[in-house]
Amino acid sequence: MNVSxxxxxxxxxxxxxxxxxxxxxxxxxxxxxxxxxxxxxxAGDQAAIYAFIMNFSLAMLTSFVQACLIAEEKERNTLRSLxxxxxxxxxxxxxxxxxxxxxxxxxxxFTTYLFGYETSNVLLLTAALGISILLYTAIGTICGLYSxxxxxxxxxVFPVLIIFTAGPFALSFEEQxxxxxxxxxxxxxxxxxxxxxxxxxxxxxxxxxxxxxIAVWTIVVTIISFVLYxxxxxxx
Amino acid sequence: MNxxxxxxxxxxxxxxxxxxxxxGKVLGIQTNVQRxxxxxxxxxxxxxxxxxxxxxxxxxxxxxxxxxxFMKSLSGHHTPVRSMLQLFQLGEYQKVKIADLxxxxxxxxxxxxxxxxxxxxxxxxxxxxxxEEPDQLAFKRLLEELSEEKQILILTANLEDALxxxxxxxxxxxxxxxxxxxxxxxxxxxxxxxxxxxxxKIQKIPTKKNDKTILFNxxxxxxxxxxxxxxxxxxxxETYTCALTLAELEDKLQHYGFFxxxxxxxxxxxxxxxxxxxxxxxxxxxxTTGKDSVVPLSRxxxxxxxxxxxx
Numbered sequence: 001m002n003v004s005x006x007x008x009x010x011x012x013x014x015x016x017x018x019x020x021x022x023x024x025x026x027x028x029x030x031x032x033x034x035x036x037x038x039x040x041x042x043a044g045d046q047a048a049i050y051a052f053i054m055n056f057s058l059a060m061l062t063s064f065v066q067a068c069l070i071a072e073e074k075e076r077n078t079l080r081s082l083x084x085x086x087x088x089x090x091x092x093x094x095x096x097x098x099x100x101x102x103x104x105x106x107x108x109x110f111t112t113y114l115f116g117y118e119t120s121n122v123l124l125l126t127a128a129l130g131i132s133i134l135l136y137t138a139i140g141t142i143c144g145l146y147s148x149x150x151x152x153x154x155x156x157v158f159p160v161l162i163i164f165t166a167g168p169f170a171l172s173f174e175e176q177x178x179x180x181x182x183x184x185x186x187x188x189x190x191x192x193x194x195x196x197x198x199x200x201x202x203x204x205x206x207x208x209x210x211x212x213x214i215a216v217w218t219i220v221v222t223i224i225s226f227v228l229y230x231x232x233x234x235x236x
Numbered sequence: 237m238n239x240x241x242x243x244x245x246x247x248x249x250x251x252x253x254x255x256x257x258x259x260g261k262v263l264g265i266q267t268n269v270q271r272x273x274x275x276x277x278x279x280x281x282x283x284x285x286x287x288x289x290x291x292x293x294x295x296x297x298x299x300x301x302x303x304x305x306f307m308k309s310l311s312g313h314h315t316p317v318r319s320m321l322q323l324f325q326l327g328e329y330q331k332v333k334i335a336d337l338x339x340x341x342x343x344x345x346x347x348x349x350x351x352x353x354x355x356x357x358x359x360x361x362x363x364x365x366x367x368e369e370p371d372q373l374a375f376k377r378l379l380e381e382l383s384e385e386k387q388i389l390i391l392t393a394n395l396e397d398a399l400x401x402x403x404x405x406x407x408x409x410x411x412x413x414x415x416x417x418x419x420x421x422x423x424x425x426x427x428x429x430x431x432x433x434x435x436x437k438i439q440k441i442p443t444k445k446n447d448k449t450i451l452f453n454x455x456x457x458x459x460x461x462x463x464x465x466x467x468x469x470x471x472x473x474e475t476y477t478c479a480l481t482l483a484e485l486e487d488k489l490q491h492y493g494f495f496x497x498x499x500x501x502x503x504x505x506x507x508x509x510x511x512x513x514x515x516x517x518x519x520x521x522x523x524t525t526g527k528d529s530v531v532p533l534s535r536x537x538x539x540x541x542x543x544x545x546x547x
Contacts, residue, residue: 010309014295014302021297021333076293081349084286085310 003094007087011095015069019099024150025068029107032057036115047199050117051192054129055168057111058136058188059161062104064154066140069096071153074144079233089233093226097137104133121198121207128194128211135187135218138225145225145232164188187217237357242274250274251412257357257387262379264390264402266416268473271408272361272391279359286353290362292346296335300326300345303334311352324348325374340368347375350382357387364397376401395474399448409472417451441485443469443476450476454492458507458525460485462500472525495541497521497533505544 019026035053073079073092082092108129119125139160147153167186174180183189194210241252250271257263265275279285295303304317304324321327326345334342343366350358363379364372379388379401392398398405399418406413417440440451458470460482467478467485478485486496493505503521510522512530519533533541 006312007310010306014298014306017302018295018297076295077289077291078293078295080289081292082310084353084355085307086312086354087310 002088003090004086007091008095008098011087011092012099015096015099018072019065019069019103022068022072025065028061028064029103031060032107032111033114036111040115046117047195048192050112050115051168051188051195052165053111053115054108054132055165055188055191056161057108058104058132059139059157059164061107062100062133062136063140063143063160064157065103066096066100066137067143067147067153067157068150069100070141070144071147072150074147075149083233089230093141093229097141100137100140101133104136105130108133119198120201124194124198124207124211128191128214131211131214131218132187132191135214135221138218138222141225142221142228145228168192185213187214190214239275239278242278244270248410250408251410253408253413255389255413257389259385259387260383261403262383262388262390262401264392264398264405265408265413266392266395266398266405266474267408269393272393275391275408276359276361279357282357284355285357285359286350286355288347288350288358288360288363290365292349294334294342294346297333299331299333300337301330303345307349307352311354313352320351324351324378340366340371343367344371344375348378351378353386355386357389358382359389359391361391362393362397363390364400365392365394372400396446399446407472414456417453418448441469441478441480441488443478445476452476454489454494455504455506457489457494457504458523458529459501459503459531460494461502461531470529495537495544497531497537497541499534501531503531 032053035056039049039053041049073082079092083089140157143156143160144153147156164186165188167183168189170180170183171189174183184193190210190213194207194214197206197210237255237257239250239253239255241248242250255263267275276287276289279287295306298306301317301321304320307313308315308317308320315323321330324345326341329337329341334345337345347360347363347367350360363375367375382388390398390402395405395416405416405418407416408414440453441457443450443452452469452471456471458472460467460469460478462468462482467480467482469476469478480488482496482500482502486494486502489502494502495505497503503523507523507525508521509524511533512520512522514520517535519535519538521531521533523529523531
C-alpha cells in the first residue's frame, strides 16, 4: 500500500469542506465550548469536571465526526469509486484521521482555555489528550465501518459515549458492586485519574501509569480499527 | 477479456465467454439485471478495470470545481481544472454545489469520474438511463474521445441506451453473446439500392428501434404480433417495430419454420415448447424463451398446425 502526501492532502481538504458545510456534524464543535462555559468553576473539584468535559468531548466530537465521515462515504457509494483511483485505503484513512485530529486538538485546546484549567505539567496534559484523540479517532473509525448510513453512524456513537463518558461516574458504586472495578481501566477513567493525580502533585510513577494504560488502549484499538478497515472494505 | 461460467441454483446463467475489446470502439452488452450484476462482480475482481456503477453517489456539498480539483489531485491527471470544465461543458456550474445541480447534471458529473480513471478498461453500468438528451449527447462525445485510449464497455438492460453510443452491441443470454447487426438508417438506404440491382435475396428481417435499423436473422425471432396494424417483432423479451405487413412477413418467413397461428400473430415454430388447451375451442402456444411468452392459436389454424407437426 503506497501512501502519497498529495492524495492525503486532497482527501483532507475535501473532507474539511464537507465537514464545515454539513452543519449536522460540525455543530458538534460547539458542545465542548458550551460545556466549558457552563461548568467554569473555581471550586476544588475543577480537575474532575475538566476530566468529564474532556471525556465527553472526545466521544462526542472525535469519535462522532470520524464515524460520520466514514459512514457518509459508504452511504453515497463514493468509497467504492475512491478505491478504484490511485488513492489507497491508507490514504483515505490517514486523510480523514488527520482532519479529525486537528479539529479535536483545536477545539480541546480552546475549551481548556475557556474553562480556565491550569496545570503544572502542560507537556503531560498535551500528551495524554493527544494520545486520547488518537484512541477516540480509532473508535470512531470502527463505529463508521459498522454503519451503512450517516444516521446509523450517529447512533452507533452513543454506546461509546455512555460506556466511556459515564464509566468514571459508575465507579462511585464500586463498593456495592465490586465488579465495577474493571471500569477503572477505561481510558476515560484513567484520564480522570491522571488529572486528579496531577492536581495533588503525585510522584512521576503514579503519573506514568495512567498514561501507559491509555497508550496501550490506543495501540490495541488502532490496530483493531486498521484490521477491520481493511477487511470491511474488501467485502464491499 | 474472459468471463467465467456462472450458474445460479444449477441453472446456467452465463456461459464462459471471451470478449474482444479494442481501443477506438465502444462495446455494448445488452442483458438483464441479474447478468449485469454478475458481469460487474467479475469485472470488479480484475485490477485493470474502472467500474462506473449506476448508483454512484457524489460529494454533494462540494462545488463542481472543487470536485474536479479533488479528482485531479487524487488521480494525478495533468489537465487544469479550468479546461476540464470547458471540455465537460460545465463552465456555468463551476461554483454551484453538487446538491443544487439539476438531477441529470448530477448523474452526468458522476459519470465523468471515468475520465480520471487510470485503468485501461472502463466499464459503465447504465450510463444513459437517467440522463436528459443534451447530457446524453455530451457524454457520448466524451466517451468517443476517451475510447481513443481506453477500452470501453457499456452494460445496459435497455437496448435503446446501448444504441446511443455503442459501435458494437451484443445481446447476452444463457447461450452466450450474440452480435446485433446494426446499420444507421442512411447506410441502409444505400445498401438497399445496391442490392436491388444485384437481385440479391435478403434473408434478414429489418426492424427499427429509435433511428437505427436492426437486422435480425429469422431464427433469432421468437414471434411477431400485429399491434395497431404495424408488425412488432419480439426477440428475447425486447420488442422492435417492423415496417413490413404481417402478410409480407409470413410470406418471407414461412421457409424458416414460421407459422401464422392467429390473424395477428406469426410464431417461430422452432421455439414452441407447449400447446396449451384452455377449453375445447381455445388454444395457446407457449414458447421456450420464458414463462410468460404465450401466443394465441386460433381454432381454424389448429388443424393446419397439427398437420405441419404431424400430430
